Amino acid sequence: MSWQAYVDSSLVGSGHIDKAAIVSIAGDSAWATTAGFTLSAGEMKALADIYANPANQQKAQAEGIYIAGDRYVVAQIDDRSIYARKGRLGVCICKTKQAILVGHHGEAMVAGNSRQTVEVLADYLIGVGY
Template sequence: MSWQAYVDTSLVGSGHVDKGAIISVAGDSVWATSSGFTVQPAEMKNIVDILNAQADVVSKAQADGIHIDGERYVLARIDGRSLYGRKGRTGICIAKTKQAVIVAHHGEAQVAGNATQTVETLADYLIKAGY
């Protein structure tokens, strides 16, 4: 399956996520993305640094929030390979695999827990597949 198919089918196609992207674990390239959903280079680098538990970056993110697609989200939780952010009734779910980082956004009409489960399930699948 192509990276774009994972975004279109596994993430957005689930109905629990309204847009998403898959980026490299180095935070230097976008492998696939939903139309109109842009994770900027500085945003990718910041996500990867947070997931790699760089203490100064994590502290800054906890104080200032994280930015995805130009929007600021309050960092709600960092949990090992994953992080979650909230902005009102919308949010982001991010999970790291061996080679990729899955970034997903859920809208107001979607349940955060369902979006989280969708992202974590895809991450587990990719890890088992060697990615």
């Protein structure tokens, strides 16, 4: 399956995510994105830096993170996942061995369902070596 197919069918196709992206674990390239949901080079690098250095988790929690030009307040962060909100909008970000998955949910979507959708895909990718 192509990376774009994971974005289109596994994430957005679930009905729990309205926009998504998959970027390299190094934060240097986007492998697949939903049309109009573009993470800047700086945003991708910042996500990679959070996972590369645990000290950056505290900075993200204090300052928030930027996704597709919008600032989100970090609600929860650990070595694998970041959950952040901007009002009723939110993002779930998960790290696999080689990729960072970013799932965005809209106002009418349930954050827990969005989170589970991204986590399940991350578990699958880890299980197949990605």
